[in-house]
Amino acid sequence: MRTAAQDSQGRKYALTSDEDDADFWGFAQEADGLFTPLPEDEGTRRVHLAGCFPQGGLLKSVDLVGTRGAMAGNAWFEMLGADGATMGSYFVGGVTVVDVQPSAYGAGLVDLTVTLSCENALPGAGGIWDLVRTGRMTRTGMWHELDSEGKRAWLSVALWSHQYRRQGKPDVAAGRMFTLNGRHIVDEDSFYCAMGEAVNGPGGYFGWNLDALDDCLTGRWGAAPPFTLRWESSDGARAWLTERVPTRDGEASLFDLIAEIFERRGVCVVLR
Secondary structure, eight states: OOOOOSSTTSSSEEEESSTOOOOOOESSSSTTTTTTTTTTBBTEEEEEEEEEOOHHHHHHHHHHTTSGGGEEEEEEEEOTTTTOOOEOOOOOOOOEEEEEEEEETOTTTTEEEEEEEEESSOTTTTHHHHHHHTTOOSSSSTTTTHHHHHHHHHHOOOOOOOEEEEEETTOOOHHHEEEEETTTOOOOOHHHHHHHHHHHTTOOSSOSSSSHHHHHHHHHSOOSEEEEEEETTHHHHHHHHHOOOETTTTTHHHHHHHHHHHHTTTTTEEEE
């Protein structure tokens, strides 16, 4: 996780060159379009950086709009918390300045329009980052009403913000019991939303696919075995997690594979 400069003045975003950590590109107050893929190419974004103070390689590109020099290159697009620290970041490629205008946010600031490529900034994630930034991700079940795309976005923010939100806290002591609420588990992503919440609280992360779940169970993600998982409403979850997944010996249901991972890693699962 990268740390933005300390004089962020409450701005929400920062950019730093991927090639040189010392090449800081500046802050922006808003970044409309970052989470909106273009219809013709889902990996490409047209982003309006409002209230921007460009520096370094980005400033050089501002002066060369309309030429090949307008491409600043690859960068880390950082999500800043209210404290100015980096909550998480996305790798963005081919950042190119296509327009520059004076900004209403203040003297010396500009509004930049840039094009860039980004595969991981999922649609719907912007509002979830706002919950983290403003400290409003405080209740369990805030993901319950999200559609499939929204739940995937929820998990992505949970993953990228995990280190920021835990602030270096160690795993909880071995032997603890966690309660997994299965009432709202209706597909694979909702299982991971519920599992992250069970271990790490509202908006918590504890895997977003089978390999990631297995990795989380090796430690450093909030809890490491041995521990007990009390799985409430497990029958309902079992009825939904029926997708057949290829295995070394053939195939198995998603529910059975999850149970197998828990057993192999030393988690005692109590089905309720």
